[in-house]
Amino acid sequence: MKETYKEVIAYLFARLPMFTRDGASAIKKDIDNTVRFCQALGNPHTQFKSIHVAGTNGKGSTSHLLASVLASAGYKTGLYTSPHLVDFRERIRIDGEMIPEENVIDFVDRHRSLIEEIQPSFFEVTVAMAFDYFATEQVDVALIEVGLGGRLDSTNILLPELCVITNIGMDHTDLLGNTLAEIAAEKAGIIKPGVPVVVSERDETIAHIFEQKAREMNAPLRFASSELTVQTCEHSGQGLLVTVADNIRHQTKDLYVGLAGHYQQKNILGVLTAVDELRKRNWTIGTEQLCEGLANVTRNTGLQGRWQTLSRDPLIVCDTGHNEDGIREVLATIWSTPHRKLHIVIGVMRDKDISHMLPQLPKDAVYYYCSPAISRAMLATELKDKAMQYGLKGMAYPSVSSAVLSAKEAYQEGDLIFVGGSNFVVAEVLKDYSDIR
Numbered sequence: 001m002k003e004t005y006k007e008v009i010a011y012l013f014a015r016l017p018m019f020t021r022d023g024a025s026a027i028k029k030d031i032d033n034t035v036r037f038c039q040a041l042g043n044p045h046t047q048f049k050s051i052h053v054a055g056t057n058g059k060g061s062t063s064h065l066l067a068s069v070l071a072s073a074g075y076k077t078g079l080y081t082s083p084h085l086v087d088f089r090e091r092i093r094i095d096g097e098m099i100p101e102e103n104v105i106d107f108v109d110r111h112r113s114l115i116e117e118i119q120p121s122f123f124e125v126t127v128a129m130a131f132d133y134f135a136t137e138q139v140d141v142a143l144i145e146v147g148l149g150g151r152l153d154s155t156n157i158l159l160p161e162l163c164v165i166t167n168i169g170m171d172h173t174d175l176l177g178n179t180l181a182e183i184a185a186e187k188a189g190i191i192k193p194g195v196p197v198v199v200s201e202r203d204e205t206i207a208h209i210f211e212q213k214a215r216e217m218n219a220p221l222r223f224a225s226s227e228l229t230v231q232t233c234e235h236s237g238q239g240l241l242v243t244v245a246d247n248i249r250h251q252t253k254d255l256y257v258g259l260a261g262h263y264q265q266k267n268i269l270g271v272l273t274a275v276d277e278l279r280k281r282n283w284t285i286g287t288e289q290l291c292e293g294l295a296n297v298t299r300n301t302g303l304q305g306r307w308q309t310l311s312r313d314p315l316i317v318c319d320t321g322h323n324e325d326g327i328r329e330v331l332a333t334i335w336s337t338p339h340r341k342l343h344i345v346i347g348v349m350r351d352k353d354i355s356h357m358l359p360q361l362p363k364d365a366v367y368y369y370c371s372p373a374i375s376r377a378m379l380a381t382e383l384k385d386k387a388m389q390y391g392l393k394g395m396a397y398p399s400v401s402s403a404v405l406s407a408k409e410a411y412q413e414g415d416l417i418f419v420g421g422s423n424f425v426v427a428e429v430l431k432d433y434s435d436i437r
Contacts, residue, residue, distance in 0.1 A: 005101035008108045009088050012122055015115075033120040034154040037128040040114055044128075044135035048078065050158050051274070054146040054187045055166025057326045058200065058267045061259060061306055062166050063145040065271045068300040069293030070141055071095050073285040078134040078142030080155070082123065085305055085320075085427040092130045096301050099133055107132060123147050127154040151189020161281070163190050163197040163219075164274050166267060168206055169325035180206050188213040196220040196277050200270025224273035230265040235336065238309065239295070240264055244272065256295045261307035261319060262336055263329030268294070305426045307333055310419075314411040315339070316404070318419040318426045322348070324356040330420060331360060339416035343407040345429075346421035347371055347400060350378040358390045366410065367394025370403035372424035400428040 003011070038045055053063045060081050067079040077095055084090040089098035107129050108115070115125060127147075134142045141161070146153045150165075168184045184206040191197050191213050199210050202223035214221035231252065232243040239258040242265055246252070257264055271294070275285055297303055305320040307330075317337070321330040334342065342365040348354055361367075369384040371377045380396035380403075387394070397403035400419075407417045419429050 003105060003109070005105055008105050011108065012088075012125060030152060031154055031157055033118055033124045034127055034157055036118055037114065037120055037124060038131060038157060041111075041128060041132050042135075044131040045158055047135040048139050049141045050160040051141065051143050051162045051164065052146065052155065052158050052160040052190050053143060053164045053166070054150040054153075054190050055164075055200070056169035056183065056187075056323065057321065057329070058166035058263070058270070059145050059164075060320075061261075061264060061267045061303070062164060062200070062270055062274075063143045064301040064303040065257075065259075065267065065294060065297050066164070066274060067093075067143040068096075068297040069271070069275060069285060069290055070143075070283075071300055072293035072296070073283075073289040075140040075283075076138070078130070078137070078139040079301060080127070080130040080134075080142060081145040082126070082147050083423055085423065086430050090302065090304075091126055092133055093302065094134070094137055094139060096299070098302070099129075103133060104129070121154075124154045146187075146190065149183075149186040149189070151186050153190075156190055159192055160195060162274060162277055163192065163195055164270055165190070165197065165199045165210070166270055167201040167325070168203060169323060181209060184209045185213075191217050191219050193217045194219060196222070196281075198222050198224055198270055198273045198277055200224045200273075201266055202226050222273055222277065224269040225266075228269045228272060230269065233262065233265045235260060238298075242268060244268065255291065258295045258297045258299075259303070259306050260309070260333070261329070262333040263321075264306070266329075304430060305423070310429065313413075314408055314415065314417055316408075316417045316419065318429050320423045320426050321420060322352070322422050324360070327357050327360055327421075330418075331362070334416070334418060337416060340414035341366065341412065341416075343368065343410060343415060343417045344394075345370060345400070345403045345407050345417065345419040345425070346383070347380065347403075347425040348378050348383060348421045349374075349376045349424070350382075351376060352378075352422075354383075354386065358387055358392065361387070361390070361392055363391045363393075365392070366407075367392050368403035368407050369394055369396045370400045370425065371398070372400055372422060372428050374424050377422070377424065400425055401432050404429060404432070 053059045067077050071077040079093045092099040202225045229245045242255050307319050310316040319330050344365045345368040347370045369380040371380040384396040
């Protein structure tokens with residue numbers, strides 16, 4: 001009897017090593033499994049054009065923004081991202097539509113013996129599934145987000161049209177290195193011979209790493225923040241009105257980006273430079289199509305969890321920012337959002353170094369510490385004890401939903417409830433979305 005979608009997903013979750021559940025032990029520090037798996041599939045990744053996106057923060061938003069722009073320009077556009085928040089199929093989309101459940105079932109059924117033989121990780125199977133689906137559906141282009149790092153990531157078997165590296169920050173230091181330079185070197189590992197690369201944010205302390213790698217690969221290199229500058233950025237509806245100055249052409253343009261996080265102004269520079277690079281290489285992307293793609297990114301691609309408003313009364317916002325730089329950018333958006341009292345529902349993974357995150361958090365907020373239902377999560381009581389050392393007062397709760405419920409009960413008109421600290425906290429809130437509203 002044919003398995004159901006739920007049974008197939010349960011098989012993948014239970015059978016295969018999974019970073020989101022198991023942490024570093026699930027990471028294979030080479031791409032051998034992916035190479036073997038894709039060879040057995042007929043190397044589907046060579047059958048469509050791709051754009052490869054790496055970085056510490058912003059790579060998901062950048063991938064979604066570029067996918068939205070390309071779809072608006074009439075290209076049949078694949079999009080591979082990770083992790084998913086609610087449904088596994090969020091990882092694999094074409095023109096915003098998730099891969100059908102039937103395709104997931106059929107892929108696993110057809111290749112179960114190969115999976116058993118190769119023993120790939122959960123991520124490696126998912127990458128192969130995405131590449132196979134994009135090839136079968138004959139996409140014009142696919143945006144492929146790196147899972148972790150770059151050099152040894154499963155996605156790095158691609159020979160893309162363009163590489164984009166968003167920014168470099170301290171995250172996954174146990175796997176990628178303890179310095180920005182070491183992490184940058186891992187991200188720079190996606191740079192391929194002759195393939196143009198756009199780095200969204202120029203950091204003078206590590207720019208030489210990208211410059212050296214690009215020289216070695218004879219790859220044209222552009223730093224977006226050296227060419228473009230955000231002059232103004234203000235909230236408007238569910239997004240941002242941004243004025244961008246082109247420092248080379250001496251022009252300015254006003255754009256509406258359908259994502260409300262203040263940090264998106266950094267991503268938009270990389271996206272605009274990537275679009276410019278594609279145009280130079282004879283991709284047809286009109287100004288109207290660019291504007292439509294930026295404005296309608298959530299509708300076009302289904303992006304969730306980026307400064308997403310879940311409710312207006314009470315005002316509840318969630319965001320997946322979860323490392324030192326990510327939290328810093330989220331806090332900047334919180335301060336730019338009018339509110340009276342701030343309630344923060346927060347949970348983290350136990351393998352995260354939170355010593356850089358906790359000092360940034362405001363002491364005058366009320367905290368609701370929680371632990372998402374995943375084995376990697378830090379216990380809420382442990383998080384509370386660590387946070388109290390930084391003067392962050394609050395209570396520990398047995399679940400995300402109970403923490404949110406308590407914040408809602410304490411809410412008064414004019415307050416703001418923020419939910420975050422981890423993808424998995426946000427995922428649970430989104431699952432309860434109908435209840436929260």
